[in-house]
Amino acid sequence: MTAFTAGLADINLDESRAPRSGAEAAGMKSASSSIYDMAATLSGRGELWNWGMYDPGLAAEIEARLPGFTDFGTDGFSEQLYYLALRDLPDGLDGCADRTVLEVGCGTGEGLNFLSRLVPGARMTGLDLSPKAVARAEATLARGETLRFVQGDAEKLPFEDSSVDVLINIESSHTYPDLGRFLHEAARVLRPGGTLSHIDVFTRQRLRTMRGITEEMPQLKWITDHDVSAEVRAAVRRRMAPGSRFRRTLDRQRMNPLVRTIATHSQILMFGGMFAGYRPPSSVKVLSRLGLVPWMSGLPMESYRHQVAVRV
Secondary structure, three states: OHHHHHHHHHHHHOOOOOOOOHHHHHHHHHHHHHHHHHHHHHOOOOOOOOOOOOOHHHHHHHHHHOOOOOOOOOOOHHHHHHHHHHHOOOOOOHHHOOOEEEEEOOOOOHHHHHHHHHOOOOEEEEEEOOHHHHHHHHHHOOEOOOEEEEEOEOOEOOOOOOOEEEEEEEOOHHHOOOHHHHHHHHHHHEEEEEEEEEEEEEOHHHHHHHHHHHHOOOOEEEEEEEEOHHHHHHHHHHHHOOOOHHHHHHHHOOOOHHHHHHHHHHHHHHOOOOOOOOOOOHHHHHHHHOOOOOOOOOOOOOEEEEEEEEEO
């Protein structure tokens, strides 16, 4: 975990825009794969791995398409990010029907499974670096050509040129050692006229790096860049508030008070707490002084953005 955290800080705070390669990149990818292998083993059915967003209008649109979608096992915030990924494309959500959709960084596939229910007829593939996440997705969610999952590297996509209509990437690329390589791979596999829907959280330096890379890539024409930071912060605050589904789930688990305090604090930090202005309670401060938990951790993320590009 320490090596991965150090690698994240290195690529997200670097001012030079230099891609990481060789042993450095391989080490970071290995650490990332191991962490998400463990997460795939420990996470529950239906859990989506992103910070989520809260927009009442989007929630109402989803409810109209999938009535009761938040009634069982979800607060709906992570689903709203997935919905946004397709809804704000030039042809909209319905324009993805009968298209080939690829998610790079799909985790255990729950987000793509959600989208497959919204877009009948689409052929969806999820790719992830974690072998266990992909194995779990294939075992529990795959449905022939409608929804399938493959293991692979975002910087070396195992797909033919011009074979994908829509590529989505949600809260994943900030972990890639070579962001430029991923964007070039996305452009390679997209058909002319195909779209890239990219959603992620950015440090000031990483956003500058991405903009510098995209300015030098004529293959992709960027048509929108929306800052959704306010909506993401709203979701994080609601998810972590007393009485939320997240809190109730933790409360149902058999933990002593000390373990519950540590688990709650760790989960809040992992799912955007710092970005949303989280301040730990005094009990965590005491535990931090004892070396049991970090007081605060993470990167100085400044914005959360949805960016869309068209393959020229």
